[in-house]
């Protein structure tokens with residue numbers, strides 16, 4: 499399988515990448531790790547006339563604490579997210595998700611920004627980033643804007659990114675003490691992509707009650723879904739296994755899961771409850787709850 503022929507630019511700065519995007523518009527595609535775009539080009543599902551490679555643009559990768567948030571450069575590879583000492587210490591749920599993406603090669607080449615911009619409904623990072631209340635920094639020739647995850651992911655492979663914008667970074671609020679986050683995934687046995695997954699952020703009061711919960715599901719719709727009924731059922735309750743199981747049983751409430759040859763909608767509803775429970779239990783344990 500060969501892609502259609504295309505022109506290639508290796509941008510040396512963000513400004514140059516933005517200039518090229520402005521010049522070539524929808525004829526151009528940004529290239530990050532290439533692990534979604536190149537397969538799509540080989541299958542001729544994408545036929546950009548020009549590729550603008552971000553790989554040599556300085557300042558787009560790395561993880562640092564910036565005030566009350568973790569700032570992750572868009573070009574940071576999945577393997578670097580998974581192994582980052584800051585992430586493992588402050589947001590291990592995000593490291594969980596990055597560490598179960600594909601295989602070693604995919605994790606070494608694929609980037610967090612590429613995963614988010616591609617918005618595959620079977621991807622891992624959009625789910626945990628939604629649970630963590632992340633936001634995305636988008637640069638265009640007219641400046642920068644920040645979009646919350648829930649406004650960024652619109653539908654299958656569709657985001658709030660405009661054709662002249664580059665995703666430069668991801669901001670994840672640092673959870674307060676007494677918080678824990680986790681991610682649990684049922685991978686497809688052949689592809690390893692998400693069949694159903696769940697990300698959870700639990701903030702626990704010293705008394706053991708749930709001060710707040712954010713739970714997001716993957717593989718259920720064209721974008722990550724918040725499990726609102728589960729979150730409400732946890733709010734203010736003691737984080738016991740019984741309470742968590744009863745809340746997780748509501749995970750798929752109000753959803754209309756996408757089906758495929760491997761998983762029916764009914765199967766996904768059942769699996770969503772199981773994986774939501776696993777993610778919430780792990781998050782509650784990380785928040786200090788004895789379960």
Ligand SMILES: Cc1cc2nc3c(=O)[nH]c(=O)nc-3n(C[C@H](O)[C@H](O)[C@H](O)COP(=O)(O)OP(=O)(O)OC[C@H]3O[C@@H](n4cnc5c(N)ncnc54)[C@H](O)[C@@H]3O)c2cc1C
Nearest residue numbers: 528530531532533534535600608609612613615621622665
């Ligand atoms: C064999 C295999 C297994 C995989 N398994 C999994 C899995 O289990 N879970 C999972 O989540 N993913 C999986 N992936 C996908 C992988 O995570 C990709 O790396 C990721 O989805 C895309 O990141 P990338 O850096 O490779 O982006 P690219 O392929 O370079 O780009 C993807 C899209 O995003 C756009 N883009 C990239 N960067 C930016 C940016 N900074 N600003 C704006 N637009 C941008 C590109 O123009 C393109 O449209 C797998 C891929 C392969 C090949």
